[in-house]
Amino acid sequence: MGAELHETAKALVAEGKGILAADESTGTIKKRFDSIQLESTEDNRRAYRELLFTTPGVEEYISGVILYDETIRQSASDGTPFPKLLADRGIIPGIKVDLGAKPLALAEGETVTEGLDGLRERFAEYYELGARFSKWRATYSIDAQRPSEYCVWTNAHALGRYAALSQEAGIVPIVEPEVLMDGDHSIERAAKATGRAQQALFTELHDQRVDLYGTLLKPNMVLSGYEAGDRAGVNEVAEATLDVLTRHVPAAVPGIVFLSGGQTDEDATAHLNAMNARGPHPWELSFSYGRALQAPAIKSWGGDPANVEEAQKAFYRRAKFNSAARTGSYAPEMEAAAV
Numbered sequence: 001m002g003a004e005l006h007e008t009a010k011a012l013v014a015e016g017k018g019i020l021a022a023d024e025s026t027g028t029i030k031k032r033f034d035s036i037q038l039e040s041t042e043d044n045r046r047a048y049r050e051l052l053f054t055t056p057g058v059e060e061y062i063s064g065v066i067l068y069d070e071t072i073r074q075s076a077s078d079g080t081p082f083p084k085l086l087a088d089r090g091i092i093p094g095i096k097v098d099l100g101a102k103p104l105a106l107a108e109g110e111t112v113t114e115g116l117d118g119l120r121e122r123f124a125e126y127y128e129l130g131a132r133f134s135k136w137r138a139t140y141s142i143d144a145q146r147p148s149e150y151c152v153w154t155n156a157h158a159l160g161r162y163a164a165l166s167q168e169a170g171i172v173p174i175v176e177p178e179v180l181m182d183g184d185h186s187i188e189r190a191a192k193a194t195g196r197a198q199q200a201l202f203t204e205l206h207d208q209r210v211d212l213y214g215t216l217l218k219p220n221m222v223l224s225g226y227e228a229g230d231r232a233g234v235n236e237v238a239e240a241t242l243d244v245l246t247r248h249v250p251a252a253v254p255g256i257v258f259l260s261g262g263q264t265d266e267d268a269t270a271h272l273n274a275m276n277a278r279g280p281h282p283w284e285l286s287f288s289y290g291r292a293l294q295a296p297a298i299k300s301w302g303g304d305p306a307n308v309e310e311a312q313k314a315f316y317r318r319a320k321f322n323s324a325a326r327t328g329s330y331a332p333e334m335e336a337a338a339v
């Protein structure tokens, strides 16, 4: 089983490829649809995911897709189940298994991610449905008192339990400790909090016998708070993020797949590019973007079947640019050129 996990983890960060996070829960996808004045019905959600998953040529840049519980059970309009449709194109199906970040008891303003109860049985079912990797996201806020050590360790412990169960089921875990960038904090503060969360996470993964060669890390980049006055530029972000990763992420981890966390799509690409331009690194540096891969596509689509082709082109473009960012060969001027 170890060998299979290692192969899957490596395939997810294969040269020039990254992951599409299409695991928006029902509440989150409703917010995305609200922005295009579209009702969030099951069929609209299905149609939107079909648009993404059938984008011509995107398999050149996308190694895997993170699905949501509803989506892994849905099918394309020709009746092909989504996991099969993806696997037939050489894209690995994945599944988000956490049940969301909930208020952490006795810790105002902090959260703990739920979903461990019954997880072994859910993993067995997801494996049958075709999932070969999974994801669990913990969130941490920054302010004068936060993140607390209590929040950091509670989430690290849950991430460890999740990752161990995932590997037991033959499914590669993607551990996602997301330090949120809301607030006016400095990039130094973000670096400290991000490093702290990662250090605790790798302690728990080690103690809970998780095989790092069969695990991927999905971290935030280290940025100034979104409301900070003088925000750090691309080079500073790349250097601060690399510094934190070098200090806290063991080289046994085959790949680091960043989240975009509310950055503009172009910023998310430029930051990844700047980090890879400073390579080689001990791990592959790739992407697992939700918003930064989908934002232009959802806008072009607007819920109208007549716009499917345009929307697919928009998604393809972002996938292609992020693929270029994997080798440090992206340039912002490419945005102006037709793809």
Ligand code: 5MM
Residues within 6 Å of the ligand: 021, 022, 023, 024, 025, 026, 027, 028, 029, 066, 100, 137, 178, 259, 260, 261, 262, 288, 289, 290, 291, 292
């Ligand atoms: C796509 O958003 C995912 C699901 O979020 P909810 O569970 O809150 O609905 C999220 O986990 C996502 O996979 C990551 O946070 C990365 O997405 P972004 O948009 O930050 O790149």
